[in-house]
Amino acid sequence: MGNGDKCVSGSVDPQAIPQRTLFTGAKMPAVGLGTFGSDHVTPAQVAGAVRGAAKAGYRHFDCASVYGNESEVGAALEEIQSGGLKREELWITSKLWNDKHGEDDVIAQCRKSLADLRLAYLDLYLVHWPFPNYHAPGCDVTARSADAKPYIHANYMKTWRKMEELVDLGLVRHIGTSNMTIPKLKLLLRDARIKPAVNEMELHPHFQQPELFKFVVENGIQPIGYSPIGSPGRPERDRTPEDTSPTEDPVIVEIAQAHGVHPAVVCIKWAVQRGQTPIPFSINNYRANLAGAASDPLTAEEMSQIAGLDRNCRLIKGQVFLWKDGQSWEDLWDVNGEITPP
Numbered sequence: 001m002g003n004g005d006k007c008v009s010g011s012v013d014p015q016a017i018p019q020r021t022l023f024t025g026a027k028m029p030a031v032g033l034g035t036f037g038s039d040h041v042t043p044a045q046v047a048g049a050v051r052g053a054a055k056a057g058y059r060h061f062d063c064a065s066v067y068g069n070e071s072e073v074g075a076a077l078e079e080i081q082s083g084g085l086k087r088e089e090l091w092i093t094s095k096l097w098n099d100k101h102g103e104d105d106v107i108a109q110c111r112k113s114l115a116d117l118r119l120a121y122l123d124l125y126l127v128h129w130p131f132p133n134y135h136a137p138g139c140d141v142t143a144r145s146a147d148a149k150p151y152i153h154a155n156y157m158k159t160w161r162k163m164e165e166l167v168d169l170g171l172v173r174h175i176g177t178s179n180m181t182i183p184k185l186k187l188l189l190r191d192a193r194i195k196p197a198v199n200e201m202e203l204h205p206h207f208q209q210p211e212l213f214k215f216v217v218e219n220g221i222q223p224i225g226y227s228p229i230g231s232p233g234r235p236e237r238d239r240t241p242e243d244t245s246p247t248e249d250p251v252i253v254e255i256a257q258a259h260g261v262h263p264a265v266v267c268i269k270w271a272v273q274r275g276q277t278p279i280p281f282s283i284n285n286y287r288a289n290l291a292g293a294a295s296d297p298l299t300a301e302e303m304s305q306i307a308g309l310d311r312n313c314r315l316i317k318g319q320v321f322l323w324k325d326g327q328s329w330e331d332l333w334d335v336n337g338e339i340t341p342p
């Protein structure tokens with residue numbers, strides 16, 4: 001199947017896409033293209049989607065070294081810029097992978113992503129997970145890194161100091177967090193010299209995380225929402241029998257019919273209107289997702305219907321990052337409001 005073959009022709013005016021203002025005053029497009037191939041979409045296909053998406057009007061791309069495709073995505077980004085788009089018109093995010101939290105690794109790893117992406121700077125660099133625990137690509141749910149550790153704030157701050165140095169060096173414009181919880185963010189906000197500009201977190205109609213959403217917004221941190229469609233193509237390790245699917249929710253299906261769009265597009269419209277920045281992955285439907293953010297808004301009634309659909313259903317549970325036997329995935333997420341003890 002060719003990339004973008006289900007995309008309606010024509011492009012969306014990037015000016016029609018809302019922008020989020022970060023605490024620095026910088027503007028970030030409120031929809032981005034995800035680039036995680038979920039272990040089954042090849043780097044070449046993802047790079048093809050990046051090329052097509054830029055033509056369709058995307059200016060924001062969510063990358064990460066662990067997605068294993070930054071060099072292919074980088075070639076696409078270079079082509080896009082040779083085609084006339086200026087670097088400053090693009091918003092490029094990358095992420096520090098868990099096995100590179102060491103003080104000597106952070107800057108080197110960021111330089112590696114920059115080299116792969118063929119960029120002089122990143123708009124945003126995230127600490128991908130707050131745990132230094134590795135998993136191999138394609139692993140199953142039982143995989144654990146041999147020296148897996150809990151969250152240790154002093155260690156996270158050592159990593160964060162290097163993230164701050166990346167800003168000082170001009171290699172990245174903003175730094176941010178991902179997969180954080182309120183208690184962890186409170187400590188970071190207390191101790192950071194440069195605060196996180198964004199927190200990337202799972203957000204879709206069945207997992208709205210209202211408390212964390214409110215906390216980040218109140219602290220001047222922009223929420224970026226990953227798996228905004230409910231990640232129908234996610235790896236096996238991220239599936240459990242209890243999982244639900246927002247695109248199959250009868251309320252979302254009915255709203256989609258009323259607007260003449262796929263339920264996935266309703267998820268994107270809702271996300272943008274609620275105030276987060278969704279980063280849907282797509283090789284076949286990316287134009288519809290962007291167009292959905294630029295036109296035909298959901299009504300206040302539809303927004304409130306979707307607000308009522310939250311099922312607290314986390315899909316990306318992160319079991320592979322647990323650090324000792326007998327734990328449950330909830331231990332990664334500080335569900336009692338305190339950082340889970342070691």
Ligand SMILES: NC(=O)c1ccc[n+]([C@@H]2O[C@H](COP(=O)([O-])OP(=O)(O)OC[C@H]3O[C@@H](n4cnc5c(N)ncnc54)[C@H](OP(=O)(O)O)[C@@H]3O)[C@@H](O)[C@H]2O)c1
Pocket residue numbers: 033034035036037038062063128178179200201225226227228229230231232233234262264265279280281282283284285286288289316
């Ligand atoms: N920070 C983190 O820890 C973290 C974790 C997970 C994900 N992410 C980021 O978030 C991005 C998105 O999350 P995700 O990939 O898990 O899931 P997602 O964006 O919720 O779902 C992607 C899936 O939805 C399908 N889809 C997209 N638009 C569609 C439409 N309009 N109609 C029908 N199907 C549609 C795609 O298929 P087609 O390709 O066929 O369109 C693909 O299978 C990732 O790529 C990654 O960049 C970050």
